[in-house]
Amino acid sequence: MISYYPPSMRTVLCIDDDQAILRYEKMLLERSGYAVLTAASAQQGLRLVTMCECDAVLIDYEMPVMNGHEIASQIRRIRPELTIILLSGSDVPTHVLPLFDAFVPKLEANRELLPLIAELCSRPPGPEPKQGFYPEDRR
Numbered sequence: 001m002i003s004y005y006p007p008s009m010r011t012v013l014c015i016d017d018d019q020a021i022l023r024y025e026k027m028l029l030e031r032s033g034y035a036v037l038t039a040a041s042a043q044q045g046l047r048l049v050t051m052c053e054c055d056a057v058l059i060d061y062e063m064p065v066m067n068g069h070e071i072a073s074q075i076r077r078i079r080p081e082l083t084i085i086l087l088s089g090s091d092v093p094t095h096v097l098p099l100f101d102a103f104v105p106k107l108e109a110n111r112e113l114l115p116l117i118a119e120l121c122s123r124p125p126g127p128e129p130k131q132g133f134y135p136e137d138r139r
Contacts, residue, residue: 009033009034009035010033010034010035010055010056010117010121011034011035011036011037011052011053011054011055011056012029012034012035012036012037012054012055012056012057012058012117013036013037013038013039013045013048013049013052013054013056013057013058014026014029014036014037014038014039014057014058015038015039015041015042015044015045015057015058015059015060015063015068015071016038016039016040016058016059016060016063016087017040017041017060017063017064018060019040021060021106022038022040025038025058025109025113026038028109028110028113028114029114029117032114034117037052037054041063041064041065042063042065042066042070042071043065043066045057045059045071046071046074046075046078049075049078049079049082050078054082055082055083055121056082056083056084056085056117056120056121057072057075057082057083057084057085058085058087058113059071059072059084059085059086059087059100060087060088061086061087061088061090061092061096062088062089062090068086068088068092068096069093069096069099072084072086072096072099072100073099076099083101083117083120083121083123084099084100084101085100085101085102085103085104085113085116085117085120086100086102086103086104087103087104087105087106087109087113088103088105088106089105089106089107101120102116102120104116
């Protein structure tokens with residue numbers, strides 16, 4: 001059984017243009033023992049990826065200027081070992097999913113996000129993106 005609590009303090013970066021979603025993610029993750037960084041724009045998120053040590057990134061798909069796929073592409077170039085989870089409240093093109101370690105619909109984040117982050121952060125880091133986890137095979 002996988003514990004929802006990180007074995008040691010893990011840091012998760014949340015990138016979303018919706019402040020209410022960022023507050024929710026921050027509260028949910030902090031209550032579960034994670035340190036949380038938030039970014040309200042793609043540019044701010046990319047800056048934090050280069051400046052801070054984080055274990056995972058949660059990215060919204062639909063954002064102004066850069067979408068989640070474009071942000072993840074840039075993160076993979078900078079930090080290919082980083083766990084990247086896509087969150088979306090709408091449909092996501094299937095061709096973008098292989099870039100992410102996992103996809104969670106926002107409506108199911110309350111139930112699926114914590115066990116998923118615990119599982120993905122417990123995997124050993126590697127230079128290539130890990131095999132994706134897509135609940136109920138949403139690819």
